[in-house]
Amino acid sequence: MTSGTAGRLARQDRIRRLGNAVNLSTALGMAVARLGRASVRPGPRGLLLAEGYRLPFPVAGAFTVGDVLLTAGRWDRHRPGLLEHEERHSWQWFWCAGLPFLPAYGVAMAWSVLRTGDRAAANAFERGAGLVRGGYRELPVRPLGPVVRTLLTGRRPPRRET
Template sequence: MRRLGNRVNLSTVLGLAVARLGRAEVRPGPRGLLLADGYRLPFPVAGAFTVGDVLVTAGRWDAHRPALLEHEERHSWQWFWCAGLPFLPAYGVCLVWSVLRTGDRAAANVFERRAGLALGGYREVPVRPLVPAARAALSRRRPRPRT
């Protein structure tokens, strides 16, 4: 079901395009996943990432912990449940929320939490009060007056 859905919603097609753009080598993986090894672009900054049913890494999937594959497979289900491309802005909003709440891109990101923080190599980070965190974030963005 996931595999068909991610092909129909074009997220796997996008994943194959991203892998090709990054000059990764794609091969069949378990449970209908596609494993892309040797990704060469600097973005996104991650040990691995998933687009549709394509799991991408700069290294080789054989060298990663099996738990990371499970974590990334859960992201492929998230692509399915978000009907493809809506996953990207939804993930972006959750990433910003996580940084605001914890200073970490994953700790309060619902997508990373549901994929298993520990499986993905992420750690728990305590939530910080919202108002001081927002003030801190805004003060970093404002240009400082020159003296």
């Protein structure tokens, strides 16, 4: 966002900003940025870009909390599309009314690991934000039966001879 554009945000961006302010997710994002010693600057469409995040969690090239998009590096050095991917996560925070996003994301991540062995490939939030734009890859879904049996018994199913 260039200086003086705050008053010219599109209606939907003003709604997202207000919602994420009211549900306290942007305040949480600012606290996370401060805790991670990131510098925060205004970004496009009313987003806040936090750069230089120094904590080892979460394990991601970038992540979003409310309207705060955080990265260990610099936003101008990320691959094209990542900013848009993270912006979609800011909308997910809005639609989940803030903090309920965290357990919902955790469930979606567990489901993805169960179905694909990967935390993002079948995660509804990552898919909704644009899986490939976020740097993730499409993976085939595994049959659920053998995965559940492995979880329950602790034994892998025997390999099929091909």
